[in-house]
Amino acid sequence: MELFTLNAKKRDLIGRKNYHLRNDGRIPAVVYGSGIEPISIEVVHNEFAKVLKGAGESTLVALAIDGGKPLHVLIQDSQTDPLRDEFIHADFRAVDMLKKIEAEVKLHFIGESPAVKGLGGTLVRPMDEIRIKALPKDLLSFIEIDISKLVTFDDAIHVKDLPIPSTVEVLEDMDATVALVAAPRTDAEMDELSKAVEIDVTAVEKVEKEKKADDETAEGDEKKNAPVAKK
Secondary structure, three states, rough: OOOEEEEEOOOOOOHHHHHHHHHOEOOOOOEOOOEEEEEEEEEEEEHHHHHHHOOOOOEEEEEEEOOOOOOOEEEEEEEEEOOEEEEEEEEEEEEOOOOOOOOOOOOOOOOOHHHHEEEOEEEEOOOEEEEEEEEHHHHEEEEEHHHHHOOOOOOOEEHHHHHOOOEEEEOOOOOOEEEEEEEEOOHHHHHHHHHHHHHHHHHHHHHHHHHHHHHHHHHHHHHOOOHHHHH
């Protein structure tokens, strides 16, 4: 397993003062977990973004604080500014290398399905990640799934079909479906679907009209029963 590295510095700024860090291309962060007290740190934005892209949240990162001995951590969480699409905070969780931990691993779908390309079907992916349990050194960054095996509409890929090392325990139903190809709808099915939509729209409009009528009635009653001010 590839070990990603990231340098950090202890951080004194807290609260609103952290905007100074962000303006300098750094982000505030905190590291906590096995064997350590929580430490406020800062990391370079671009370096963090690069490590997160490669490691995700299920791969070990060697985090060196002020040039000290690296800690084995996982990127527990990260926050972004929705307007600027930049990271504004990160959490790192230190782990015990001798204890198994749980993690969620992303599923990467590769290849091309003949049932999609040749038969006009639609790829259905009920899951985009799975939960696993393993020693930190055995954690996976992602799992590749080759959908070229989906040749017909009867084919499916299940959790039990995934290429999982023996050192990793899967915490999912092994018969759960990961990917399949749905057949295109027939003209009759599309007609039925259109009718169902029309019925739903009509029902909603009816409810809205009844609600409006009730509101108008209630408003009229309130005016009728309102006390008349004495002159």
